[in-house]
Amino acid sequence: MSFLDYAPDWMLTHGPAFLMALPLIMAAVTSILPNKRIAWGATFIVTAILTLTAFTIAIYNAEVGTTIYKMGGWAPPHGISLVIDALSAPLVVLIAIMSLITVFYALPATVAEIKPNKRAPFYAAFLLCIAGLLGMVVTGDAFNVFVFLEVSSISTYVLVAMGAARDRRALSAAYNYLILGSIGATFFVIGIGFLFMETGTLNMADMARILADTDGGSRVAKVAFGFIVIGLGLKLAMFPLHTWLPGAYAYAPTPVTAFLASTATKAALYLLLRFTFFVFDPSYAYVADVLMFILVGLGVVGMIFASLQAIFQTDARRMLAFSSVAQVGYMLLGIGIATTASVAAGYLHLLNHAIIKGGLFLALGAMWYRFGITRTEDFKGLGQTMPWTMGAFTISGLSLIGVPFTAGFVSKVNLTFAAADAGWWWAVGIIMLTSILALIYIGRVLLAAYFQSPPEINGEVVAKNEAPLTMLLPMWALAIASIYIGFESDVLVDAATRAAELLLGAG
């Protein structure tokens, strides 16, 4: 491929380590940068470099196959290995692109939402979050996963708390998220401890081999799997463990919400895929039971209940947050059916939902920026007062519902076909039902925006006041991506299928 000829050699050999190291180092540098604009500029340049590196690594992976990078030259299983394979490459690209888009959007948003002396540390925390997420996705060592999971989580608690300048409820939301997130991460590390007891190694590929040799391991491995599923379930907002999510999404600064909604839960879901199918295997009886009863059961319950809860929210950000919990239920349903087609559909929905939710939260943030809108009833007449912003929101909203020729439709169709192929007709019915519920809560907002006139304040109708260009460009980039994927979905569907084949074929 000609693109790879232009890539420098060090990017192809040391790419994964570079992805982890650059934002970590630049976070320390950014926190002491004097001027707010310079801090933003440094963050923007870092995310641009990360996006280029991510694309290079993904294209290289598509050509060459799985690459294992030995950190420090120490060979696994004693050393830490960074693995770029069909499962992690699309996520690396997703995290890098979403970080670039959100940082670009953040320039006017942070001016409105964060105090001037806190802006450089804000960008530093943002870079730490990016470093943590990228590290989580590329590493091949189980304890290293925990370390980067906590790096990203702790910086997320800080980022959410920075919304306190806008709404003081961000503080208790961040505290609640800290308590629950730490419990989840500690459950995860207990699971890793039990896996270490069972296998004697921390390298995920080695663990997979040893567990396969002993055909699932003893009760220690079963306990380990239970702890890992619950710990990761809390991080990815599986239904009863999702209570931190609405508060964190609603009161965080708007670029943070958009970034978290599109990357944090997705990275945790990637880890669930990695542990369920690569380290453990669905052929072990206890894994199959958990997949069937816990992942599918809680996923389906989450889909229905969270969609119902979204309908009854008055705050637009909380509505979209509950909608995120419901969409995570879709992905868990796809994982739980555990066929190649369904895991591919769940993975595809992971990627699509990141684009959709990112676009929705960016549009919502622009509405707050101009008019201070947070409630769904304040959407009256936005089609006339903020036409471009509402246009992006509409496209992403229709994609969330699953209207044909949008990204959401592609992933829902794939999931429905996969469920039907497996004979799970009740799952097909539930997917249709939750799409109708999504139609209700998104449609209500769209109706208010387009078919009601703008509100009158002191007898005068509110004038048109469009969002700034630096906010419009990112949200329209994501909206156009939604439509493009709706028409030309082959690249993503192929990537998802390759990821599923890697998981279900070998591991």
Added chain:
Amino acid sequence: MSEWFSQYNYIVVIILMMTGLYTVFASRNLIKKLAGLSVFQTSVFLLYITIGKVSGAQPPILLEDKTYGKDKDGHALLDGPVQVAAGDASYILPGPGSDVLYSNPLPHVLILTAIVVGVATLSIGLALTVRIREVYHTIEEDEIEAADFVYNLEGTAD
């Protein structure tokens, strides 16, 4: 029943873990929740460290494969192999077929990392509690929720 006595370390871990979790759930005070979280994380550290100890094993410092020295009569100064930290002598390495049993040093490394993570989490939690105290003038969870409930109903922040 004798199993319970021989595996008392795991029982201690379970007791600490449940105490910590219960404190997190049942406390109304934000600082007490953080204290419970710390106890919970400490139980995990204990779990990791106890599995590192192999019964009847040496601490994980490599033993040199010779005696310490000889006095003028040619008698060995010390009996048995001695622990030396460095040098270019040959060491008795761990592994199957080795004469010496070593404890596992890896869990200690893992726990140092986990302790750092726990310290970072605790510091962020305490900083958040300080901020909550500044804004709400209380650190009792029910009073904070009541203050936010009133805040919502009056519509001042929505």
